[in-house]
Amino acid sequence: MMKQGLKIFALGILVIILFTIDFPLRENTLYGRYANTNYQNPICCVEAPHEPDTLVLFRDGHFESKFYGKGRFELNKGLVTRIKLHYISDRISALGNTYFSNKLFEKTKIILNPDMNHVFTKIN
Template sequence: MKKVLIVFVFSIFMILIFTVDFPIKGDSLYGKYVNTNYQNTICCVEAPHEPDTLILFNDGKFESKFYGKGWFEIYNGISPRIQLHYTSFGKAALFNTYFSNKFFEKTKIILNADMNHTYTKID
C-alpha cells in the first residue's frame, strides 16, 4: 500500500512539472521570439500570419515587423501575461496574451493555443 501511494504522489508530481507554466525569471524573458505555425488558417487579425520576429528589450520596449515599435507590460505570476502596446492605423492598440514556460521547453508567447501559433524564444 505504501508503494502505491509513493508511485501515485510521484506521478502527480511529474504531471505537474511537465504541464504547469512556471513564472519567468528576470532577464530570461527578454530577447528574440520568432513567429511559428503562422501558416495555419487565419483566425484573428491581431496576430501575424507571416514570418515575424518580436524583440523584447529590457527597457520595456519592443520591436516587430508586424506590430512595429511599442512598449510592453509583464504580469508575472502563476500565469505569466504580456500586454503589447502599439499603434495600428494611427490609433493606440493593445494585444493581451500569455506566456508558456514549461519545463524542458523554450519560452513561448501564445498567439493561438488551439493552433499552436506562438512566438518562440530563439535567443
C-alpha cells in the first residue's frame, strides 16, 4: 500500500514539473511575430509598451516593433533562454533584457512583467 502511494506521489510531482517548467526553444519556435498582451495594466516600467504592438524577430538577429523601432537582439540559451534587445530610445542607445517562457501546451512568450502577465505572445 505504501509503495503505491509513493508511486502516485512521484507521478503527481512529475506532472507538476512538466506543466511548470520552460522547455528549450527550437529555431522554428523562436523567430516570428509576437503580439503585446496584457499591456493595459498600470504602467510599471517605461521600457515596455503599454499599447498594442507587434515585435518581429528575424533569423538574422534583427527585430522590428512600433514601440522599440528597429534594432538587433542577442540570445543567451541556457536553462532559460534570455533575450537582449538593442535599440534607440530618444536618440540614446537602449537595452531591453528579459527572457522567454516556453511551457507545455502554451504559446511561446517573451516576458515583460511576470507579475502582471505582461508579455509578447507568439502569433506565428
